[in-house]
Amino acid sequence: MQKKPKNSDTQNVGISLDGQLCFAIYGAAHAFNRAYKPLLEPLGLTYPQYLVMLALWEEDGQPVKAIGERLGLDSGTLSPLLKRLEQADLVRRKRDRKDERQVHISLTPKGAEMKAQAEHVASAIGEALGCGLDEVAALRDALKALRERLRSASG
């Protein structure tokens, strides 16, 4: 608790820098959302719905639980979201015969077709990012690491 002209700042810098990181993450997440919104609107998808579809295009027929773990969402969020996707005829929900607690989400033909459209969306965002692929990859890894550190500290 002695005076340390340089390090005495760490507490102040702590709240300030941290605050700025708060704003930065918060703002970046919303900016992403806003950038996608107009591109997804013609497809009739919201951004979280797009993320779910992305997960399904990667692997079709996943149970709700698996999607939830991949995206970090629980059933309270996914259940109504998936119902809307079902209403839009993009996915179907089928109970597993062997374990009827599970509901498998599978793409309809319409949902599978949409992947091609979505690739245009993704590439449009890629251009907006400036296409610095190395930079994007580095950022992605930094964010993953950040998430891990936060998760292990609080979860």
Place this chain on the structure above:
Amino acid sequence: MQKKPKNSDTQNVGISLDGQLCFAIYGAAHAFNRAYKPLLEPLGLTYPQYLVMLALWEEDGQPVKAIGERLGLDSGTLSPLLKRLEQADLVRRKRDRKDERQVHISLTPKGAEMKAQAEHVASAIGEALGCGLDEVAALRDALKALRERLRSASG
């Protein structure tokens, strides 16, 4: 549109890498939210409410508009949020006498006092991040740049 063995990947890599950046930002934002939640609960604040308070601790008496611009939120989000902060006796809302369209948000004594508590919260998060200040600063700047690029492309 010719074959370019290397660059023909850019479309595939595009959706994949982009998808991963989506997940990364999305997940990091939620991870931040979850990390803060248990720390803010004793203060009776949600994470967005904390961000608003942070803005007010930095500069008291800001009009709603200024807060909204700082955080990237509109009145549809802020109006009810500020009412809850007012109900909790953390802020007050006063109309500007010179321009009665504006509502200035000012801290109550209780709201001002809370800053000290919040610094503990911020430093706890700082520790959870591993305190790599350089790294945090770099990440913050990368996110700010990212946000700017997205904003200029879509806004």
Place this chain on the structure above:
DNA sequence: CATAACTATATTGTGCGCAATTGAATTGCG
């Protein structure tokens, strides 16, 4: 002065996001 254009905030409706609860199905153990 009057009226149009603009600005700041509030309201409404839809869709996340999560905690807590519920309910059905499965598994484990005696």
Place this chain on the structure above:
DNA sequence: CGCAATTCAATTGCGCACAATATAGTTATG
């Protein structure tokens, strides 16, 4: 077999987040 513990999904309640709209106040223009 019978019963408790567990698992998965759905539901409920609350709080963001934003588009669209409404309302009141201000400024600009004739």
